Amino acid sequence: MVEEKWVALSNTTIGVLMATINMSILIIALPAIFSGIHLDPLKSNSFVYLLWILMGYMIVTAVLLVTIGRLSDIFGRVKLFNLGFLIFTIGSILLYLTPGKGDTGALELIFFRIVQAVGGSFIFANSYAIITDNFKKEERGFALGINAIAATAGMSIGIVVGGILATINWRYIFLVSVPVGILGTVWSYLKLKETSPKIKQKLDIPGNITFAGGLIILLVGVTYGIAPYKSSPMGWGNPWVIAALIIGAVLLVLFPFVERKVKQPMFNLSLFKIRGFATGSFAGMISSMGMMGFMFMIIILFQGIWLPIHGYHYASVPFWAGIYMLPMTIAMGIFGPIAGRFSDRHGQRWLASFGLIVSGIALLLLVLLPADFIYIFMGILLFVFGAGMGMFTAPNTAAVMSSVSPDVRGSASGMLTTLRNVGTTASMGIFFTILILGLTTSLPHTLSSAVISAGGGSTLAGEMSKLPPTEAIFAALLGINPGTVILGLLPAHVVSSIPTSAQHIIEARTWFPTIFAPAFIKSLHIVFYVGAAIVFAGAIISILREPLSKSKKTKADKKSAKDQSELPDKAVKMKR
Known part of the structure; x- marks a missing residue:
């Protein structure tokens, strides 16, 4: 046995x-x-x-x-x-x-x-x-x-x-x-x-509420902090994220003081x-x-x-x-x-x-x-x-x-x-x-130059340089060509003006990785x-x-x- x-x-x-x-x-x-x-x-x-x-x-x-x-x-x-x-x-x-x-x-x-x-x-x-x-x-x-x-x-x-x-x-x-x-x-x-x-x-009900509430609110704030917010590549400036981080941190700071007052923490x-x-x-x-x-x-x-x-x-x-x-x-x-x-x-x-x-x-x-x-x-x-x-x-x-x-x-x-x-x-x-x-510091300029070199023109280069780098990371994690994803996020009138040859270059398998690297x-x-x-x-x-x-x-x-x-x-x- x-x-x-x-x-x-x-x-x-x-x-x-x-x-x-x-x-x-x-x-x-x-x-x-x-x-x-x-x-x-x-x-x-x-x-x-x-x-x-x-x-x-x-x-x-x-x-x-x-x-x-x-x-x-x-x-x-x-x-x-x-x-x-x-x-x-x-x-x-x-x-x-x-x-x-x-x-x-x-x-x-x-x-x-x-x-x-x-x-x-x-x-x-x-x-x-x-x-x-x-x-x-x-x-x-x-x-x-x-x-x-x-x-x-x-x-x-x-x-x-x-x-x-x-x-x-x-x-x-x-x-x-x-x-x-x-x-x-x-x-x-x-x-x-x-x-x-x-x-x-x-x-320990008070301790559970303080700890769980603080940790949930804090981690939710962290989660949305790395998501894009409006024109920003990340959400750390989002008022809700800031509030979540502050409230979560305050509750976690209070937690040990609550535990000291509880008989069975x-x-x-x-x-x-x-x-x-x-x-x-x-x-x-x-x-x-x-x-x-x-x-x-x-x-x-x-x-x-x-x-x-x-x-x-x-x-x-x-x-x-x-x-x-x-x-x-x-x-x-x-x-x-x-x-x-x-x-x-x-x-x-x-x-x-x-x-x-x-x-x-x-x-x-x-x-x-x-x-x-x-x-x-x-x-x-x-x-x-x-x-x-x-x-x-x-x-x-x-x-x-x-x-x-x-x-x-x-x-x-x-x-x-x-x-x-x-x-x-x-x-x-x-x-x-x-x-x-x-990436936010260096990628937009590199991407803009690469688009112009591919024949996409200055309008397309300007639009692509505004996109948050999270989209490229997201695409990579999903196994999707980031070049295709980025083109799909652009306004329809911009995409329609792209020469076919430039579009083929941008959607090529190695184009974006070479630019991104x-x-x-x-x-x-x-x-x-x-x-x-x-x-x-x-x-x-x-x-x-x-x-x-x-x-x-x-x-x-x-x-x-x-x-x-x-x-x-x-x-x-x-x-x-």
């Missing part, structure tokens, strides 16, 4: 992998989805739908994780984990059956993705805690490493899976989760045993007094910022420039972008479990910190690559970046979860994953803003520098964590170690 700890590890890992794959599976599949629901990507509101379909899932999980983690400590982690599998499966079925078309279909997709995200939140919030409950301390790094790498690698796997399924039928993108969800739901209900010590507490601020928890959680948040920002920028580089220049048709570039990013996924899959096993024996502090340093160096070396790079060099750097993230994620997760006592592991798991998801969502705003600001690479270098600085900052925070030596441990660490060593016996007694 399979030991309960391996049942717990395999079940939670499948759940986390499924949930994270669905975070990124739509990135590559968006062209097929927009076509499937008959939504015109050139419509003015399509960019907002794009953002919500991609980021709505992240926002919901970021908001719910802490609350669910606290509920799991009260009602049982396995019980709520099982519920998450069920909700996620229902959400996947609803997405597969999406009946609407056009704007209605887009809104239905967003709503069903939120249902799916609720289920994913139950899975994310409890996975680390369930594994920590079932594994002894000397085995925990390896087990948490496998689970954590599944969460990280799922983002890359989703891109590939989405690309493959999108070529068959867009509905299969959601259907693929259904059998896995049904299997996981049945398996977890039948085999996964409850080991968490339930605590009698009430739900949802966000256990006392955990941040544990040095290992605080440093590991913030290092995890920062690493997630670097990881997600890096992935999106590389995807745009592949889809918008490198693949079209190298002969790939726009309809196929989303799929091939996922294939060419596989070295990063493979590296995380290799180094994650190895790093987890190594950290069990030799400690997490220096290995986790070294991993972030390796990823930061990879980001700096990427600056040396031109737009028309030789892939072998890109593949090596992707592998190095993934290896560094693998070396960091597993030991860091083990260190955080081992630093807290068993009765608060649900809260700790929820808080850790919430900070990671906040970092992931915030990185979208940070890196897209840097990229678009750089210099401005994009210049901005991308800034993104890589900022990303490297963020990752190195995470490494410094990781180094500051307290080493878990025999001679120096916090009281919480000692209590946790004592309780955790007894957990397998407790689980057997509970089962009996």
Whole structure:
């Protein structure tokens, strides 16, 4: 009979992998989805739908994780984990059956993705805690490493899976989760045993309202901040965005003061007094910022420039972008479990910190690559970046979860994953803003000159230079020729005056990537520098964590170690 700890590890890992794959599976599949629901990507509101379909899932999980983690400590982690599998499966079925078309279909997709995200939140919030409950301390790094790498690698796997399924039928993108969800739901209900010590507490209503309200409003502001607003390429000047950022920030600033007045707070601020928890959680948040920002920028580089220049048709570039990013996924899959096993024996502090340093160096070396790079060099750097993230994620997760006592592991798991998801969502705003600001500075002049050289005339050059660069990025993500998209956005009288020869040049596969490349690479270098600085900052925070030596441990660490060593016996007694 399979030991309960391996049942717990395999079940939670499948759940986390499924949930994270669905975070990124739509990135590559968006062209097929927009076509499937008959939504015109050139419509003015399509960019907002794009953002919500991609980021709505992240926002919901970021908001719910802490609350669910606290509920799991009260009602049982396995019980709520099982519920998450069920909700996620229902959400996947609803997405597969999406009946609407056009704007209605887009809104239905967003709503069903939120249902799916609720289920994913139950899975994310409890996975680390369930594994920590079932594994002894000397085995925990390896087990948490496998689970954590599944969460990280799922983002890359989703891109590939989405690309493959999108070529068959867009509905299969959601259907693929259904059998896995049904299997996981049945398996977890039948085999996964409850080991968490339930605590009698009430739900923190004021804290939930303040935290959820502040985070939702803030992240919505960030989402609309990177969308075009009137004649501006971004929406940071939109009064509603400014108001959302201010209100969200004020509520989040008030949140810790509210928690101090509540007898049983949802966000256990006392955990941040544990040095290992605080440093590991913030290092995890920062690493997630670097990881997600890096992935999106590389995807745009592949889809918008490198693949079209190298002969790939726009309809196929989303799929091939996922294939060419596989070295990063493979590296995380290799180094994650190895790093987890190594950290069990030799400690997490220096290995986790070294991993972030390796990823930061990879980001700096990427600056040396031109737009028309030789892939072998890109593949090596992707592998190095993934290896560094693998070396960091597993030991860091083990260190955080081992630093807290068993009765608060649900809260700790929820808080850790919430900070990671906040970092992931915030990185979208940070890196897209840097990229678009750089493009806004240099792209209009370059584009105008190129149009004149193509024989389009000064009128067309002037009109095209006014278009926001987000349209080009949007087109690249959707696998559509940006030249065709831009022409489609121009007034009819301008398009009708374009000579046929000029129109053919502008719509050629390599014309826009060649024009786009210099401005994009210049901005991308800034993104890589900022990303490297963020990752190195995470490494410094990781180094500051307290080493878990025999001679120096916090009281919480000692209590946790004592309780955790007894957990397998407790689980057997509970089962009996």
